Amino acid sequence: MDFNLEYYRAFYYAAKFGSYSKAAEHLYLTQPAVSQSIHRLENSLGGCKLFIRNSHGMDLTPEGKLLFTHVDKAFVLLTAGEVKLSRFNSLENSDLYIGATETALDFHVLPHVNAFSQRYPRISLHIQGCHSGELLEMLKAGKIDVAFGVTPVSSKSGFTFACLQTFQDVFIAGSAFSDLALRELDPKELTQFPLVVASPGSSFSGNLTRWLQQEQLEWQPRFHVLTTSYILPFVQNNIAIGCVPELFARQWIQQGQIAILKVRKLPPRRSIFAASNPALPLSAASREFIRIMEAEADSQKTE
Incomplete structure (x- = not known):
């Protein structure tokens, strides 16, 4: 018929x-x-x-x-x-679906959300938070328009990536470990102390595990927490040494309750990325959000 x-x-x-x-x-x-x-x-x-x-x-x-x-x-x-x-295809009464890890959200997405929402108050922003690997699965399924995550990720095939900024993971300690902050430490020395890190399955966990294997170190974290921000209370209360992105550590150091440990060799640097799915068209809202983000980044470079 x-x-x-x-x-x-x-x-x-x-x-x-x-x-x-x-x-x-x-x-x-x-x-x-x-x-x-x-x-x-x-x-x-x-x-x-x-x-x-x-x-x-x-x-x-x-x-x-x-x-x-x-x-x-x-x-x-x-x-x-x-x-x-x-x-x-409209910038009025539309929706923008973003996926972001905690690090990417705090240090790259949120600073631009205010400018975007003020310019387009009728666009609804939906922000999903999870690990980078899970974000890419959501991006593949079309559940989000753009993903902001952190490396490393298991596979980049099928996606378009843009590196937004790089950062270093560092080790931090509270007052009970203040003597450690006075000298440079060998990575092996750190294995004598309890460690608190973000949960297994995260990009951070994978990066740390590979680094420990390369350095031939045996160091099992004593505590696993859901997100990076949960590490701070463990460090403040002298329960464990933490390993976090330096982006977070800078903020916490200002509070005067933690210190960054000087370690002879640190885990490989990581990066915050933006990923899109070329198999799915970007909405007008997501294209405009990325444009505003890039414009603000360029203006900061020239200042």
Whole structure:
């Protein structure tokens, strides 16, 4: 059976308005054109009648009522799709779906959210937070428009990456370990102390594990926490030494409760990245957010 959307469109509006002439007016067609489309639809469906005339106009036959229940659902979905597509390509009343790790969110995404939301107050921002690997899975499935994560990641295939900034992971300690901050430490010395780190499965955990293997060090973290910010209370209360991005450590040092340990060799540097899925088009909102982010980054470089 040949499917012709125009036939169904004529049928849908004729049934909705109960009139060929009103359907024709709505579709900017002539009444004979609407009548002919419905007649051809009836023939394609085996010659069944979809309408019967009455004193007020047109009524659906039992076959017409059955068909309309399905066609009505289809046109509701089509209309919803058109609305979503319009919002996708518009900067008004649209949605922006961002995925970000804690490090990327705190130090690269949030500084730009304020400028973006002030310029486009009617755009709703939806921010998902999880590990970089999980973000890329969400990006692959089209659940987010753009992902802001940290390296390393297990695979970069299928995505477009842009490096936003690099950073160093450092070891931090509280007052009970203040004597350690007075001298340069060998990585092996650190293995004598309890360690608190972000949960296994994170980019940080993978980077640290590879570094320990390269240095031939055996050091099992005593404590695993959900996110980097949970490490600070363990360090402040002298429960363990922590390993965190230096971006976080700088903030916490200002509070005067922790110190960065001088270690002869540190884990490899990591980077904050923005990733998009070239198989899926970027919405107007996500393109504009990235544009504003890049513009602000360029202005900071020239200052």
